[in-house]
Amino acid sequence: MKKKNVMGENMEAGTNAESDKKAGTKINKESDAKKSKKFRKEFLSQKQKDTAFLVIKIILVCMFAGAYSMLYIWDLYTFKGKVYPMRIVVPTLLFVSSSALMFVKIKVNRWVNFVISILVSLILIYGNFVMLQKSQGYEYKLEGDYVKYNIMVLFMIFMVIFAVTNSFKVAIITINIVNIVMGLANFYLVQFRNSGFLAADIVNIKTAANVAGGYSYRMNYRVYLFLISSIAICFFATKLGKNVVIKKFWRLIPMALALLMVINVNDLVQSKEYVKILKVKYFKPQETFNTNGFYITFARSINDLQVKKPKDYSVQKVENLAEQFKGTKTTVSNDKKPNIIMIMSEAYTDFMSFADVPLSEDNMPFFHSLKKNTLSGQMFVSVFAGGTASTEFEALTSNSMAYIPNGITAYTTYINSPMTSLASTLKAQGYGGIIAMHPYKGTGYKRNKVYPLLGFNKFLTMDDFAEDTETYGLHISDKADMERIISEYENYKKNNDKPFFMFNVTMQNHSPFDAAGVSKDIKLGYNINAPQAVQYLNMLRKSDDALKELVTYFKNVKEPTLIIFFGDHEPKIEESFYEEIEKDYKLDEIYENLMKRNTQFVIWANYDMKSDNNMYISANRMSSLVLETAGLAQNGYQQFVSEFSKKVPIITKKGYIGEDGNFYKTGDKTSPYYEWIHNYDIIQYNNIFDTKNRVQDLYKIAQ
Structure with missing residues (x-):
């Protein structure tokens, strides 16, 4: 029995050994299979990576080739008609050598x-x-x-x-x-x-x-x-x-x-x-x-983007100023309150009003004819060749760009809550409509968000014009723009007796001035090559015709109406043209400090009023001037700006001109107007930047 058991154990051990051997072989085979599968997986993964990198390299080289091709598309290898071989050799070597190197390990x-x-x-x-x-x-x-x-x-x-x-x-x-x-x-x-x-x-x-x-x-x-x-x-x-x-x-x-x-x-x-x-x-x-x-x-x-709090600023000082300026009361009855249509014309500048520009004919004869029942003159601004919204901001809110950090547009940066403007002031006095219009994209300068905060009821953009609306140059024409003003007025008056207010920013004369189909009938007498200036001056003639159409319509309207028309800045045209303008500049020497910073304005009434056609103002004065002219109430802030403008008729980012006819920088403490300048800074800081402590009494309409 014992032998049998031993033999049985040996046989069992042999069987187990053979089984273990088979199991080991199976495990090894499975392990080898896994290794092989892992190797294939890694190999394919690396291959995919290499392919992806190759595709990326090819795309990058193709993009580089596109940039390189501009050499030939724009004929950059020539200068004044002459070919310069090195202008081809250098960029070609850079392109070929760097592109080839991308594929070398x-x-x-x-x-x-x-x-x-x-x-x-x-x-x-x-x-x-x-x-x-x-x-x-x-x-x-x-x-x-x-x-x-x-x-x-x-x-x-x-x-x-x-x-x-x-x-x-x-x-x-x-x-x-x-x-x-x-x-x-x-x-x-x-x-x-x-x-x-x-x-x-x-x-x-x-x-x-x-x-x-x-x-x-x-x-x-x-x-x-x-x-x-x-x-x-x-x-x-x-x-x-x-x-x-x-x-x-x-x-x-x-x-x-x-x-x-x-x-x-x-x-x-x-x-x-x-x-x-x-x-x-x-x-x-x-x-x-x-x-x-x-x-x-x-x-x-x-x-320089940092806003600096005025020295000695306090809410108490603003409250003291609010006690001093409580606003003015209206001087006209409700049925005599005029409709107010305010138009800021893109890049509108009457160069002939401040320089002897040799033109073959007057390019804005109607504007020049507006003398009776008008206030008109020079309006100085803080921007040149762009920055439309800065002039708009000053004209509507009575604030000044003089106290805004350099390069900043208030619309896009600071107006994030309701702010008093001409629109809200007129609304408080029973005006209706309260429409803003700009026949271009509504998101520009965040107007679609800013206008409601300024008190406007409706904002019309290019999306509100028909697809077949007339264009001139590259944009909707001033003629179509003025016709839409008339249309909005008529639609409003069908169901309303309240006076109408509309603010409009035109688009026709926006740069660049190289569009086809623009008349070149008006010739420029300067001995310079300035095709952009010539086109711009001819486009102004179309703006003049459109303004004439609008004024002619409201001449026949029985309701009292004011039309306010002004430019936002001078145009972006050839520097050689401006050099000639400087030679022929005819305003007083003091205004040379604000060269390239003036446009013109006119306030026309379809009723009798005293005229003044030789005014000098800045854009911040526009709202208070309109309210004064219309006989309407002003809030305390607008009243302050009215009084300020008697002492400082012109203030811009560059500096200001006092009633004594001298030019000053806003930080000049020796100026006889420094207290006025400093108080303006304090009030505006409270209005724009210290909104949590804004002194509301300054913005109430006097009853």
Whole structure:
């Protein structure tokens, strides 16, 4: 039995061993199968990655080819009709070499790559500054420490990117993209509005996009080479090695350095010591870019966006002023309250009113004929060749751009709650309609959101015009615009006896002035090549005809009616034209301080009133002047502006002209009008910025 058991155990052991062997073989086979499957999966995954990267590279090269092709599309290889071979050779070499390199695999020792990355980064920080300055036609060999200041800003940007990404490759590519965006934005803004790119323009980017159509985006060769070179650098940078260069807690070093650079640059642009050194010429910032450099000027403009509380500001002081200015009462009966139609005409400027412009014929004969029952003259504004909403803001709210940070548009930045305006004042006095109209996109300058806050009942945009509405130039014509005013008035009067108010911002004369189908009957006598100026001057004739049609209609309306017509700013046309205007300027010398900052206005009544055709005002005066002319009540703020305007008839962002005929800066404490200027600043700060403590007594209508 024992033997049998032993034999049985041996047989069982043998069977188990054989079973284990088979099981082991099975496990090994399964393991090999899994490894094979995993290998195939990894192989396919890597293959897919390679394919994806190849597709991305091809797309990027195709995009680069599109940018490169602009050399031939725009004939940038020529200058004054002559071909320059190097203008073809240089961008072609950059395009071909960098594109080919995208498809070449390069392996470099880690430490060699590290050293190369550092050297390339340092060279490119300075190189980006030089490329941008040169591409815009600005000086790059700056005096004093200005080069150092610009390098500090660029180094700060680079270190912040590097600290976040831990990659030289990403930092180099990103800072080049930043440089491209800054350069192109500045170039096109100078082309479109004759003013460079500043921090405030970022706030207005949506409005800029709204009016971007119709302009020519042709580059000059300098900007083109800047673009091609920057893209080529990005392509070359992709060949740098491993992304991650610093591990674990050592990353705190670049983070600390980035923070230190941010603090240093912030201290630099905010320091009182550097206020004069880094001061930005906001009316032509490209001059500051040329002397100080683009990046430090842009950084300084960020600091200038801060709203500074007036010295000695307090709510109590505003309340004291409210006690002094309690508003004025209406002087007309309800049945004598006039309809009020206010028109701000896009880029409207009567150059002949302040310069001896040699035209073959009068381009606005009807406007010039409006002498009887009118108030008219020069109206000075704070903007040039753009910034329509700034003039609109002043005219409707009685606020002044003199106290708004440089480059800021109040509509897009500050009006986020109800604010008293001419619209709300008229509504409080029984007016109806209260319609705003702008025959273009309603989102421009956030008008669709701002107008209800100013008290308007309805806002008409281009979407409210029929598709076949007449256009002139690139936009809805002033004729169609004025006809719509008449239509709105007639529709309102079918069911209402209350006086009617409408505010209209035209669009016909918006730049660019290179549209087909515009008459060129009126000739310009200057010996210059200025086709944009010629087209603009001819377009004004159409505006004049439209105004005549509107006035003629209301001459036959029995109800008393006021038509207010004024421009928002001077047009963006050839600088050579403005140079001729300056030679022929005929206003008093004091007004040369506000050159390029004046338009004209007229207030016409279809009833008898005393005329004054030689007035000098600024846009902030418009609301109170309209209310005075109509015999209507003013709130305390509007009354203050009326009294202020007797002492300071003209105030703009550039400065002001007192009743003594002298020009002053708003910060001039030696001015005999400084107390008025300071009080205006205090009231406006309370109205716009300290809204929680807004003194409402200033905005009540006197009963």
